[in-house]
Amino acid sequence: MSSLFKINPKKNNIVIFFTHAMFIFFALLVVFKLIELQIIDPHHLKEKAKRMRQEKTFTFRGEITDRYGVKLATDTTLYDIYAHPRYYKSSPQNIATLISPYLDIPKDELVKKLSKNYSTISVAKGIERNKILKIKKFEIEGLDLVKRNVRLYPQKTLASHILGYVNSDANISAGVEYTGNKNLKKTVKSKAIEKTAHGEVIFDFTTDPRQVTKPVKGNKLTLTIDSSIQHIAETELAKMIDKTEADRGTVIVMNPNNGEILAFAVLPSYNPNEYNKFEQSVVKNWALSDVYPPGSTFKVLTVASALENQKITKDIEVMDTGRIKIQGWTIENYDVRKHPKPGMIDLAYLFEHSSNIGSLKIALKMTAEEFYNQLVKFGIGSKTGIDLPGESAGILPHTDTWDEIRQATIGFGYSIASTPVQIASAIASVANGGYLITPHVIKYKRKDLKKHVKFKKVISPETANTISEILEQSIRNSKSEAGKVPNFSVAGKSGTSRKPNPNGPGYIKNQVYTSFVGFLPAKKPEVLIMVVVDNPKGYGVWGSTVAGPVFNEVALQITRHLKLRPDAPGLNVKKK
Amino acid sequence: MSPALSHSYSKLNNNHKDEVLRGNFPLYEDIRGLKIRKINRLLCVFAVIAVITSMVSYSLVFSTENKISSIHNKISELNYENIELENKLEYVKSFYSVNKKISKTKILDKARKVIEVNEVDRELELSPYRKKLKINSTLGY
Numbered sequence: 196m197s198s199l200f201k202i203n204p205k206k207n208n209i210v211i212f213f214t215h216a217m218f219i220f221f222a223l224l225v226v227f228k229l230i231e232l233q234i235i236d237p238h239h240l241k242e243k244a245k246r247m248r249q250e251k252t253f254t255f256r257g258e259i260t261d262r263y264g265v266k267l268a269t270d271t272t273l274y275d276i277y278a279h280p281r282y283y284k285s286s287p288q289n290i291a292t293l294i295s296p297y298l299d300i301p302k303d304e305l306v307k308k309l310s311k312n313y314s315t316i317s318v319a320k321g322i323e324r325n326k327i328l329k330i331k332k333f334e335i336e337g338l339d340l341v342k343r344n345v346r347l348y349p350q351k352t353l354a355s356h357i358l359g360y361v362n363s364d365a366n367i368s369a370g371v372e373y374t375g376n377k378n379l380k381k382t383v384k385s386k387a388i389e390k391t392a393h394g395e396v397i398f399d400f401t402t403d404p405r406q407v408t409k410p411v412k413g414n415k416l417t418l419t420i421d422s423s424i425q426h427i428a429e430t431e432l433a434k435m436i437d438k439t440e441a442d443r444g445t446v447i448v449m450n451p452n453n454g455e456i457l458a459f460a461v462l463p464s465y466n467p468n469e470y471n472k473f474e475q476s477v478v479k480n481w482a483l484s485d486v487y488p489p490g491s492t493f494k495v496l497t498v499a500s501a502l503e504n505q506k507i508t509k510d511i512e513v514m515d516t517g518r519i520k521i522q523g524w525t526i527e528n529y530d531v532r533k534h535p536k537p538g539m540i541d542l543a544y545l546f547e548h549s550s551n552i553g554s555l556k557i558a559l560k561m562t563a564e565e566f567y568n569q570l571v572k573f574g575i576g577s578k579t580g581i582d583l584p585g586e587s588a589g590i591l592p593h594t595d596t597w598d599e600i601r602q603a604t605i606g607f608g609y610s611i612a613s614t615p616v617q618i619a620s621a622i623a624s625v626a627n628g629g630y631l632i633t634p635h636v637i638k639y640k641r642k643d644l645k646k647h648v649k650f651k652k653v654i655s656p657e658t659a660n661t662i663s664e665i666l667e668q669s670i671r672n673s674k675s676e677a678g679k680v681p682n683f684s685v686a687g688k689s690g691t692s693r694k695p696n697p698n699g700p701g702y703i704k705n706q707v708y709t710s711f712v713g714f715l716p717a718k719k720p721e722v723l724i725m726v727v728v729d730n731p732k733g734y735g736v737w738g739s740t741v742a743g744p745v746f747n748e749v750a751l752q753i754t755r756h757l758k759l760r761p762d763a764p765g766l767n768v769k770k771k
Numbered sequence: 772m773s774p775a776l777s778h779s780y781s782k783l784n785n786n787h788k789d790e791v792l793r794g795n796f797p798l799y800e801d802i803r804g805l806k807i808r809k810i811n812r813l814l815c816v817f818a819v820i821a822v823i824t825s826m827v828s829y830s831l832v833f834s835t836e837n838k839i840s841s842i843h844n845k846i847s848e849l850n851y852e853n854i855e856l857e858n859k860l861e862y863v864k865s866f867y868s869v870n871k872k873i874s875k876t877k878i879l880d881k882a883r884k885v886i887e888v889n890e891v892d893r894e895l896e897l898s899p900y901r902k903k904l905k906i907n908s909t910l911g912y
Contacts, residue, residue, distance in 0.1 A: 266857075266861045269857075269858060269861070270854075271854065271855060271858050272851060272854070272855075323855075324851055324852075324855060328848075347858055349858060349861035349862040349865050350861075350865045350866060350867060351862075351865065351867040352867065353865070353866055353867065395840050395843075396840070396843055398836070398839060404843075407843060407847075408843060408846040408847045408850050409847075409850045410851075410854075422866070426866040
């Protein structure tokens with residue numbers, strides 16, 4: 196028996212040898228594998244580990260400011276709370292007791308929510324950071340506090356139609372949030388931050404300490420808007436709308452020399468922080484998307500077209516009969532009862548009394564093609580190219596559909612439809628010596644300006660100067676107060692047009708659009724103001740009595756704000 | 772026997788008759804063995820120093836990392852708080868808020884009491900700082 200356990204020395208050596216060989220073999224395998232992982236090809240595992248440690252960089256959308264840096268839109272952080280019942284360490288009742296005071300949700304409701312049998316429960320959304328810090332201190336297992344950035348508009352309703360709104364989750368936006376979206380989302384490329392499983396940053400020599408402590412922000416967008424002028428425009432417009440119970444209104448203030456829009460007030464307004472609580476008809480920028488018959492303000496373009504096509508001279512006189520019949524249609528002046536037959540009138544009288552007969556006669560002096568082509572040059576019937584979405588091209592019927600009556604009515608601003616921006620842009624060409632400039636609300640860098648803002652010559656400087664002088668003269672001579680700004684000469688025109696019936700031919704009874712467009716100082720214009728008020732109620736509602744006072748008040752305050760030098764001291768100053 | 776075990780004590784297998792001395796004596800070593808032992812001792816000392824150094828440096832780095840982490844958390848919190856405060860400030864000085872505040876003050880109300888004071892016959896003294904300031908006021912402020 197004992198012989199069984201005797202070790203044969205020779206056999207023993209072989210067994211030991213093979214055992215040694217086996218261990219050495221496996222050890223070599225491990226060594227080779229380690230060499231492969233750490234020396235030959237460590238790259239892809241390093242990258243995989245890096246990716247696992249990296250968190251998606253938290254970014255803020257770029258800020259939107261006015262031309263002087265006043266913040267109009269910015270981002271803030273809010274938190275959403277989710278619960279995972281699988282990981283609860285205390286009961287839903289205890290959790291609810293701890294967190295309900297900070298969430299403004301009744302405890303019972305919270306207990307119901309937390310007790311649901313789902314893998315993930317949405318407990319609360321949009322919680323402020325200071326409340327979340329207090330909830331974090333409880334270290335409640337099973338609660339997930341997810342950070343997200345939310346758009347904030349500190350000025351509330353100011354310039355809401357220009358700013359628009361944004362909803363990143365639903366990928367919808369409006370206003371400059373839409374047109375400037377690419378720029379606002381663009382961030383500087385930065386090194387990805389690596390974090391431990393507990394969420395602590397892994398620092399190395401190349402880690403930028405600023406990047407790890409602040410959210411990365413998109414590019415800032417500067418607008419041409421002056422928030423003070425915007426506020427003035429909105430306030431004065433709101434007062435008039437309130438006074439006349441009008442449906443809506445708009446005030447556009449622009450620099451006619453470079454197309455920069457200093458203010459674009461559109462009422463009724465809305466709060467972009469709560470855009471989803473307002474109707475679409477309020478949220479849309481109707482001054483861009485809706486059209487209206489420009490009425491007597493269009494006479495400026497009619498006369499400018501005739502002068503440019505050399506059909507008339509600045510000293511021309513036309514016979515104003517007060518009333519005329521064309522192709523069976525009767526057209527008359529608005530003051531035909533007061534001035535039944537004015538007789539031979541010059542251009543200053545035409546503008547001062549807003550003579551329809553004078554305008555249509557001048558319109559008919561041109562051929563249809565001449566008049567049409569010049570209006571196309573003025574941008575009527577096409578988009579201005581403003582950097583806001585939803586712009587309408589307006590309606591300018593082609594000459595194929597023109598007959599005498601149509602051409603005549605176009606002469607005083609009917610049978611066509613334009614947006615307030617189109618009319619403002621066209622009249623700006625009269626103010627700046629003959630150039631149609633793309634209106635814009637975004638302040639572009641010099642290198643991008645040529646791409647976005649076009650300058651197109653539409654009338655000669657002589658025509659532009661002539662029209663400016665005549666308009667200035669008409670305002671000076673007019674008995675109305677509209678356009679009379681103390682110490683300044685103003686070139687302007689009022690307009691009143693009946694509202695077309697949207698459901699058929701004809702016009703809506705007793706409903707009008709009132710407007711006033713003007714620029715000052717007349718000889719060297721620095722600002723152009725366009726006012727349109729839709730459907731003011733009451734007796735004696737005209738462009739000069741509704742839109743005119745808004746123009747006056749806005750212009751007066753702008754002259755003080757911009758410190759414009761008076762070009763006519765003593766003019767329009769009321770003696771005490 | 773291997774040199775490593777050479778320093779162990781071993782009993783001499785001598786006859787008792789020939790013994791001059793009796794006891795446990797260390798076996799003699801060769802020079803090579805002695806030198807190897809010295810080198811090993813030195814390496815052990817270095818290893819211990821390296822271990823202690825790495826322990827100390829690790830704890831220093833660990834505490835520094837903790838400090839950096841806590842500073843980082845504080846700075847992050849401050850930055851986010853700063854953003855919130857900036858936003859609140861923008862809201863407070865917005866046209867909307869200023870208008871709302873002014874509409875609540877009854878500017879046109881008559882004073883409840885009128886106090887007459889004597890005219891002060893000297894120029895208003897401004898602080899040097901206030902004199903240096905160039906304020907461009909804007910509408911509403």
